Amino acid sequence: MKRLQAFKYELMPDGNQERQMRRFAGSCRFVFNKALALQKSNHEAENKFIGYVEMAARLPIWKREAGFEWLKDSPSQALQYALKDLERTYSNFFAKRADFPRFKRKGKSESFRYPDSKQFKIDEANNRIFLPKLGWMRYRNSRDILGKAKNITISLSCGKWYVSIQTEREVEQPSPQGNAVGIDLGITRFATLSDGTFYKPLNSFRxxxxxxxxxxxxMSHKVKFSNNWKKAKARVQRIHARIGNSRRDYLHKTTTTISKNHAMVCVEDLQVRNMSKSSAGDSEQPGTNVRAKSGLNKSILDQGWFEFRRQLDYKLAWNGGYLVAVPPHYTSQTCPCCTHVCKDNRQTQAQFRCVECGFEENADVVGAINVLRAGHARFACEVSGAVRPSAAGTRRGESALTG
Known part of the structure; x- marks a missing residue:
């Protein structure tokens, strides 16, 4: 089967190359924002949506406009891909997978892409890469690139430039290893498995x-955009980068261990965005327990539940396993012995004691067992065709991306 995988490395550009990359990223951001403004004005005029082909035909016209000649200095395919990104954003919005497209801001998510493999060259032996209009550039070769390179994305993060090389290669169809397991996610325990194993939370932000x-x-005490303010901003960015890198590393290690040792993993279909919404309310209807809810939201987001599920999804597919998502309702209030459902069964946050049969166990373990049982039932229905397969209900396929 074919596997798509991305390999990310840190670039080591010289001063001129770094200035050029900032210009290229700025040009792509400008094209994206200009096209988005045009789409909005076109919608207000009650005209049809402008597709990528028609929008890309306007790009040469924009390059010839007075004051916009600097667009010619950027790679043309990178600018075209910015328009493709906008169309993809609209498609996700129409399919209710994302919010309405927003204008890009300078200094946030700066990136551009070379979508054609004929545009770049990779010299792994000498740890360098050739990019159009930038020339040869060295990179920190931390691991081998597996497969044929398909496209390259250049991005800026916390003052450092990175290259992400997406590859494609043929791999043997893996056979699943291990048995099925259910997982209950929480705050005190990050992930509790139905066999009693649990992973402690990293709490990187805390x-x-x-x-x-x-x-x-x-940083707030510095004059904005002064040299001292820029130094303070860089310090804040480094801390944010350390927080994100630590969390990402922990999630990768945890999901790799689980996906390699289990053929099927059942998880709760948690709506993290809804769970972490603010309860502040407004002046007319102020919220209650705002401070406590704010602390809970911070803890939920610090765990990285959504990223944990995303990584499990593609890693299980790579190892021949399956990820099954089940509704989270009453998983921590149902007795796994007599199936009695009552909120009094969970007497404390950590302890479960059934009021019907007296069964006692850790509440997170009980939740994981109930998730496993619901996952078995859902998987059997999906295999038999009684239930329409969901995006995360079965193995997603033979390709996935990882950073």
Whole structure:
């Protein structure tokens, strides 16, 4: 089967190459915003949506407009891909998978892409890569590139430039290893498995919260856009990068261990966005327990539940396994012995005791067992065709991306 995988490395550009990459990223951002403004005005005029082909035909016209000649300095395919990104964003919005497209802001998610493999060259032996209008550039070769390179994405994060090389290769169809397991996600315990195993939470943000707040206060006292302000901003960015890298590393290690040792993993279909919404309300209808809910939201987002499920999804597919998502209702209130459902069964956050049969166990373990049972039933229905397969209900396919 074919496997799509991305390999990410840190670039080591010289001063001129770095300035050029900032210009290219800025040009792509400008094209994206200009096309989005045109789509909005076109919608207000009650005209039809402008597709990519028609929008790309306007790109040469924009390059010839007075004041926009600098667009010619950027790679043309990178600008075209910015328009493809906009069309994909609209498609996700129409399919109710994402919010309405928003204008891109300078300094946030700066990136551009070379979509054609004929445009670039990779010299792994000498740890360098050739990019159009940038020339040869060295990169930190931390691991081998497997497969044939299909496209390249250049991105800026916390003052450092990175290259992400997407490859395609043929791999043997893997056979699943291990048995099925259910997982219950939580705050005190990050992930509890139905066999009793659990993973402690990393709490990456909590570990650096005081240091981050101190750096942010120092930044707020500086004159905006001054040299000292830029230094303080870089310090804040480094802390954010450390928080994100630590969380990502922990999630990768955890999901790799679980996906390699289990043929089927059942998880709760948690709506993280709804669970972490603010309860502040407004002046007319103020919320209750706002401070406590804010702390809970912070803890939920610090765990990285959505990323955990995303990584499990493609890693299980790579190892021949399956990910099954089940409704989370009453999983922690149902007795796994007598199936009695009652909120009094969970007497505390950590302890479960059935009021009907007296069964006692850790509440997270009980939740994981109930998730496993519901997952078995759902998987059997999907295989038999009684239930329409969901996006995360079966193995997603033979390709996935990883950063």
């Amino acid at each position: 570990q650096h919260e005081k240091r981050l707040s101190k750096a942010q206060r120092a």
